[in-house]
Amino acid sequence: MIRIKDVRWTYAGAGAPTLDGLTLHVRRGETIVLCGPSGSGKSTALRLMNGLIPHFHEGRLEGTAHLDGHAIAGLPLDQLGRRTGTVLQHPRRQYFTDDTETELAFALENFGEPPGTIRERVTTAIGEHHLDTFTGRRLQDLSGGQQQQVACAAASAHRPDLLLFDEPTGNLSAAAVERFTATLARLRAAGATVVIAEHRLHFLRGLADRVVAMRDGRIAAEWSGDEFAALDDATLRAEGLRGLTQPTRTASAPATARGPSVEQDTSPAFQGATARDLGQRTAPAASGVTLRGLRCAFHGRRVLDIEHAHLPAGAVTAVTGPNGAGKSTLARILTGLQRHAGEVLLDGRRLSRTQRQRAAAVVMQDVQRQLFTDSVEAELRLGASRDSEHDARSRALLRDLDLDAFKDRHPLSLSGGQQQRLVVAAARLSNRRIVVFDEPSSGVDRRHLHSITQVMRDLAAGGAVVILISHDDELLAHATHQELRLAPITNRS
Known part of the structure; x- marks a missing residue:
């Protein structure tokens, strides 16, 4: 044919x-x-x-x-x-x-x-x-x-x-x-x-x-x-290929959360979990993002309703659940891109949507929508906090993510997986307190699955609140410390 x-x-x-x-x-x-x-x-x-x-x-x-x-x-x-x-x-x-x-x-x-x-x-x-x-x-x-x-x-x-x-x-x-x-x-x-x-x-x-x-x-x-x-x-x-068996992963510690969108409310006993329980190394258990009375609806259809949740600093929190459960809506709320009811607090201080836009970085599902410059190198400089170590960290990231040979290329000339890794690198260099990865492994091969995992782990080790939204069990098994599982809301507001 x-x-x-x-x-x-x-x-x-x-x-x-x-x-x-x-x-x-x-x-x-x-x-x-x-x-x-x-x-x-x-x-x-x-x-x-x-x-x-x-x-x-x-x-x-x-x-x-x-x-x-x-x-x-x-x-x-x-x-x-x-x-x-x-x-x-x-x-x-x-x-x-x-x-x-x-x-x-x-x-x-x-x-x-x-x-x-x-x-x-x-x-x-x-x-x-x-x-x-x-x-x-x-x-x-x-x-x-x-x-x-x-x-x-x-x-x-x-x-x-x-x-x-x-x-x-x-x-x-x-x-x-x-x-x-x-x-x-x-x-x-x-x-x-x-x-x-x-x-x-x-x-x-x-x-x-x-x-x-x-x-x-x-x-x-x-x-x-x-x-x-x-x-x-x-x-x-x-050959750089992923495995042929369905990936399995052990259950992660549940995030402290409750509400109609939360598949399973966590017990009060777990709310006292220590930083060590969550894989944290650099932040106290009380630091991070807290959600209160968070609700969002589109055209009268309620898509997200979380009464309370805590997403700790220093850990990678996986947000999982079926398609349509509100995961990407939560990502937009955390990064200040979506109107909503309720409050988002960082380290106990309420953040407006504008403040969240300044405090957060995001890797979107379609990363082509967040590429703005004419070269890979320029993309990493855009929006990054420049300091004496920036250039060294940028070069190291390009090597780790196999992008160093493309530093002078236009970002839109890269493959989908290469574009994905470029935006991951930009998020790593942003020095933001909240970093959201929304399906970062689509278009990513076996080797780079591990390099992206390392980027997320490094961010968490530096005290950031890292949110991973994914259906990829292989990535979830390697990257996450705790899990917030969402469920679709069937009733209307």
């Missing part, structure tokens, strides 16, 4: 090619997994398959890429759109409408399908992707994981022959990953051709016909599905 031969692609303004001699054949009906370190060219390979390269992205293309015998560079975009469906790494970038139902219908309407067919396909997509609770809601009011689920449904609603997924589970809860796995199995059984770029690999065992590991813009290794399932951890580590 897809034949890529000796493709070399260099983005406009880039000094080196992102794809460098890529040769790949995807047969009709196959499910192919692209994996490999961040920056290896996985997302660029998907853009080549759906025609975004060279129709949308500027650069120099050498070699050939064909879809069903037709040169992709010569196919009109409407034909490519009919034959392919794509889920981008950050789905909000691909939305064209304002609510769930119209987004599911958009491609079908664009291709001139009859109204009856559109209604039937939208209803089917809502049922197959378990989107019943999303209907009638604005896309901007959905959580990142919920937006990802809608994007997966929208990409397949017009029933394309080829489906391309770029990190589709990056923001999904465990239950949502199970539903997505069932969707892949259904697509595979129906004969669809599927190509998935992923770092989290355990859920793909038994689904992949072939697994292709990329490095430096070309294929480094290739296995059949059965061969891949039999690989030992040493081989995976050598």
Whole structure:
């Protein structure tokens, strides 16, 4: 179905090619997994398959890429759109409408399908992707994981022959990953051709016909599905790949919290836990962030309600829970980006939203929205507290996060994982008392999962209040000292 031969692609303004001699054949009906370190060219390979390269992205293309015998560079975009469906790494970038139902219908309407067919396909997509609770809601009011689920449904609603997924589970809860796995199995059984770029690999065992590991813009290794399932951890580590078994983690100490959004109120006895219990080393147990009567609602729908919670300084607090439980809303409140009722205190002193904006740093789910300068080095200087040690710490961080070779590159020319690590580095250098990481491991490979963990641990050791919002059990197992688990609120305010 897809034949890529000796493709070399260099983005406009880039000094080196992102794809460098890529040769790949995807047969009709196959499910192919692209994996490999961040920056290896996985997302660029998907853009080549759906025609975004060279129709949308500027650069120099050498070699050939064909879809069903037709040169992709010569196919009109409407034909490519009919034959392919794509889920981008950050789905909000691909939305064209304002609510769930119209987004599911958009491609079908664009291709001139009859109204009856559109209604039937939208209803089917809502049922197959378990989107019943999303209907009638604005896309901007959905959580990142919920937006990802809608994007997966929208990409397949017009029933394309080829489906391309770029990190589709990056923001999904465990239950949502199970539903997505069932969707892949259904697509595979129906004969669809599927190509998935992923770092989290355990859920793909038994689904992949072939697994292709990329490095430096070309294929480094290739296995059949059965061969891949039999690989030992040493081989995976050598390729920079994550494990093939579902990560397990021991239960973290529960955060002191209560309220309708808190899955389990902590006992009064735990509220006297010492700093040692929470993994703190540099701050007394009373210091940190305290939440009082915290409530937030969107269009009459209550999304967060915490009567009381304490997030200690000197520890990494994981905020977990299913998609739509209010985790990212809490992140926006802590950083002063969201209006709310109630109080946020730091070390016993109430902070206004403006004061929190000055006291907090955040690594967002879509980090591209917080890149502002024309080079990696300049990005680390922006907003950082400059002192005699800043340049040394900046250089060390660039080395630890494998960004030193890109210090003069424009941040938007980096891969998704590299951009993620750059914003993590900027947060580390900000010297803020509150630092929030919202899904920092999407697009991050095995090695850099550990380097990001070290950044969070170092911040906590310096006395910061570190909040980690994540569905990634592997990251949670390495990074966290305590856990605040949230649950969705079903009633309305």
